Amino acid sequence: MHSDHREIPGSRAARKDEHVDLALDQRGAAARNEFDELDFVHQALGGVDADRIDLGVTIPFGAGARHDAGEWHWRTPFYVNGMTGGTERTTRINRELAIAARETGMPMACGSVSVALDDPDAARGFAVIRAENPDGFVMANVGVGRPAADAPRAVELLGADALQVHVNAVQETVMPEGSRDFSSWLSSVEQLAAASPVPVIVKEVGFGLSRATLRRLSDIGVRLADVSGRGGTDFLRIENARREAGEYAMLTGFGQSALASLLDAPADAPTLLASGGVRTPYDVVKALAAGARAVGVAGAFLEAVGPDGTGGGAERLIALVEDWKARTRAVYALLGATTRDELLATDLILRGRLREFCADRGVDLRGLASRSEAPRA
Template identity: 50%
Template sequence: MSGSASASGQTGVSDGFDPSADANPDSRRKNDHIRLALAQQQVPKRNAFDDLRFVHHSLRAVDQSQVSLATRVCGSDWPLPFYINAMTGGSAEAGRINAQLAQAAAATGLAMATGSQHAALRRPELEPTFTTVRKQNPSGFVFANVGPTVSPGQAVRAVEMLAASALQVHINPVQEAVMTEGDRDFGSWPARIQAIVAASPVPVVVKEVGFGLSRPTIERLASLGVRTVDVSGRGGTDFAVIENERRADRAYWYMDSWGLSTVLSLLTAGWPEPVAGVELLASGGVRSPLDVVKALALGARAVGVSGHFLATLNERGTNGLIDEIREWSVQVRALMSLLGARTVADLTASDLLLTGPTAEEARLLGVPLESLARRSARA
C-alpha cells in the first residue's frame, strides 16, 4: 500500500517485519486486499443505512452526562459500543497496519479483531504480523480470526497465538467462489463450525465478510452452538469486487452488490422476534457515528468498523485514528442523548422510519415497518 498508514509515522513502532517474506502467495494476496480495499474507500457510495431515519422527538432528549456507552459482548464489558473489525495480517505491510491499529485500540479502549490468521497457520514466519496486535495492546479485548476450513486444533492455535479474548470464524463463500485460488467445497462448513465452537476455549463469533447473514442462517448457526454473530452486511468493502479485480479475466464483474445489507440483516434477525439465544454484532458499510447508532437501534450489541478506520489510518496515521475514535465516542454519546437513550439497550425502543429499496426488501421478508416506526409507544 504505497503511501500507506505505515508511511505516516506518529507511531514509534519498530516493526521488524521482513518484507522478503512477501514473495509468497498468501502475502501477495493480503497486500492486494489492502490496496483494493483502500481504493473502494476513495469512492463514496450510498448504502442501506441511508434508507433508515430516526423519528425526532424534541422533548425526549436526556443530559449527555446520563448516557452510558458501555455494552456487553461475549460475556465481557466494553466501554464503547463499536470496535475495530477484522482487516488484515499475513504480510509485512499488514503487520505494520495491525501494529498501528492495535496502538489505537489500546489508547482508546476499543476492542479489535485481526484479519484471517490462515497465512500464519500455514507459514509460522508470518505469525509476527498478527502477534504484534497483542504486543501493542497487551490487556485489550482481541478477536482471533479463522475460517471454517481450519481444524479445531488450528482454531485453538489461532486463539493461543494472540492470547485472544474471543474467536471470529468468518464465512465467505461469495469471496471464495470469485477468488481464483479460493475454496470450492462449502458443504462441510456447518459441521466444521460446530466442531470449532466445541473446541474453542473462548467465545466464538461467526461473521460474514460483507454479504450479510439471513435469518435462516442465524437460526442454523444457533443450532450449531453459536451464541454471537456479526451480520457483516453489504454496503462497505466488497470482497466480490476485490477478488474479481485480482482475476486476469474479470469474469465475475456482475457480482457487485451481491448479498443482504447490514440493515436488512439486522431487521430480519429481530423480526418477528429475535433469534433465541443469539447476540448480534453488526458491521458492513459503517461510515459515521450515526451509522453506529442506527445499527445499535436495530439490536446490535456493538458495531464493527473496518474500511473507514483503515482509510483514516492511511491518511492521518495512528494519532489521527486515535483522534477519530475519540471524536466518534463524543458523537455517539450526543446522538444517544438526542434520542433519549441512557443506555445502548434503550436505543432499541427508538422510532425508526425505513424507506427506499431497503423498505421494499424488508416488506418482502415480512418486517412490519409500521411497528418499527412506533416502537417507543410499546416501550
Template identity: 50%
Template sequence: MSGDRKDDHVRLATEQNRDRHRRNDFDDVRFVHHALGAADIEAVSLRTRVGAMDWPVPLYINGMTGGSDATAIVNRDLAVVARETGIPIASGSMSPVFKDRDTTGGFRVLREENPSGIVLANLSANATPEQAHEAVGILGADALQIHVNAVQELVMPEGDRSFTHWPENIASIAASLDVPVVVKEVGFGMSGETVAELARLGVGVVDVSGRGGTDFAAIENARRTGADFAVLSGWGQSAVGGLLDSRAAAEDARVTLLASGGVRTPLDVVRALALGASAVGVAGGFLRILRQDGRDALIAEIRRWLEQITAITALLGQTSPAGLRNTDVVITGEVREFCQARGIDITAYATRRGTGKDTLS
C-alpha cells in the same frame, strides 16, 4: 503467494473506501425526533454486552489483514489505535500462520501493543479446532471470529470450492473453545435462517456484516485475468437488511447480533444499535484514514465517533446502547421493499418509544 494477496487486499480495500459518504441502506433508516425527549449526556454509558463479554464501547475495529511484512505494520498501528481509544479489535484471518510460521509476529503484535484490550482472533470456517485453539493462544484472544465467505472464495482465483463441511467445522470449534465464537460474513450479509442455523451449531454471537462497505467480490474480481465476475457486484444483504431479517431468529435463540459493512459515520453506528446490534464494526473506513492520514489521525477520528455516539444516544432520550432499541425508527426506500418481500413487519419500529419496549421484547 499469500502475502502478496494480503497486500493486494489492503491496497484495493483502501481504493474502494475513498468515497466514504456514498449512499447505502443506512440512509433508509431515520429517527423520529422528539424535541423534549433528550437525556443528559453525562448519564450516558456506552458499555455493552456481547454474548458473555462486557465491552466498554459498542464500536470495534473489525478484522482486516495480516500475513505479510506490510500488513504487520498495519496491525501494529491498529493495535495502538485500539489501545489508545479503548475499543475492541479483531485480527484479519490468521490462516497464513498455519502456512508460514514466520507470519505469526504480524498477528501477535495486536496483543503485544494492546495488552489489556479486547482482542478477537480470526479464522476461516475451514479451520480445525486445533488451529482455533492455537490462534486464540497466539493473541491471548477474548473471542474467536470465524468468517464465512463463499462469495469471495468463488471469485478468488485460488479460492476454495467446497463449502458443505463448514457447518460441522463451526460446531466443532464452538464446542471445543472456552472463549466465545463470533461468526461473521465478510460483506455479503446474513439471513434469519442462517442465524437460526448458527445458533443450533452452538454459536452465540453473529456479525451480519453486509454489503455496502468493502466488497471482497470486487477485490477478488480485480485480481482475476479479465475481471470476469463483475456479475456478482452488489451481491447479498446490507447490514441493515441483515439486522432486520435476523432479529426474530436472534431473539428466539438468544444470539447476540453485531453489525458491520458500510458503516460510514457515528450516526450509522447508532442506527445499527437501534435495529438490534449490540456493537458495530468498522474496517475499510478506518483503514483509509490510517493509510492516508496516519495513526494519530485515526485515534482522533475514533474519539470523535465515540463522542458523537454518546451525544446522539442522549439526543434520542437513551442512556445506553441497549436503550436505543426503544427509539422510534422509520424505515423507507429499498430497505422497506426488502422487508415487505421477506415478510418483516417494520411498522412497530416507528412507535417503540411510547411503549418503552423493543419491537421483539
C-alpha cells in the same frame, strides 16, 4: 483480507497486501448504502443530557464446550473489525491499530491468522496486536474449513479473548484460487466452535447473515454472530478485480446489508454484532437501534492509519475514535437514549431497498415505526 483457501504462503501474503490496496481504492467519497435508508422519528422534546450517556455495551454469550457462559463489557459500542496481517506492511498496520485500540479502550479483531498457522514467519504480523495492547480485548480470526485444532492455535497466537470464524462463500466463488465446495462448512463451524477455548463469533465478510443462517448457527451452539452485510468493503469486487476478464461483475449487489440482516433476525438468533458499510457514528447508532450489541468498523479506521500504517498512524486514529465517541454521544442525546438498550425504544422508518426487503420478509414495519409507544417492561 479474508479467505483461508490453502495456497502457497508467499502468494497468500502477497494477496493480503493486494487486498489492502484494493480495499482502500473503494474508499473516497462515502457511497450511499442501506444505512441511508433508515431514519429515526424525531422527538423534538425527547432529548437527554449528553453527560448522562453511557457508551459502554454488554455482550452476553452462552457456554461452549470449553468455556462457561458469561458476558463482556466494552467501553465503546464500536470496535476495530478484522482486516489484515501476515506481511511486513500489514504488521505495521496492525501495530498502529493495536496502539489506537489500547489508548481508546476499543476491542480489536485481526484479519485471518491462517497464513501464520501455515507459515510461522508470518506470526509476528498478528502477535504484535497483543504485544502493543496487553490488557485489551482482542479477537483472533480463522476461516471456515480450517482444522478444528486451529481454533486453539489461533487463540494462543494472540492471547485472544474471542475467536472470529469467518464465512465467505461469495468471496471464494469469485476468487481465482477460491474453493467451490461449501458442503462441509456448517460442520466445520460447529467443530471450530467446539474446539475453541474462548467464545466464537461467526461472521460474514460483507454479504449478510440471513434468518435461516442465524437459526442454523443457534442450532449448532453458536452464541455470537457478526452479520457483516453488504455496503462496505466489497470482497466480490476486490476478487473480481484480480481476474483478467472481471467476469463475476454479474454478481454485483449480491447479499443482504447489515441493517437488513439485523431487522430480519429471528428472536432466537445468537447475540448479534454488526459490520459492513459503517461510515460514521450515525451508522453505528442506527445498527445499535436495529438490534446490534456492538458495531465493527474496518474501512474508516484503515483509512485513518494509512495504507502501510504511516499515513496517519495510531495518532490519527486515536483522534478519530475520540471524535466518534463524542458524536455518538451527541446522537444518543438527540434520540433520548442514555444507553444502547434505550435505543431499542426509538421509532424507525425504513425506505427504499431496505424497506422492500423487510416488507417481503414479513418484518413488522408499523411496529418499528412506533416502538416508543410500546409498554415498557
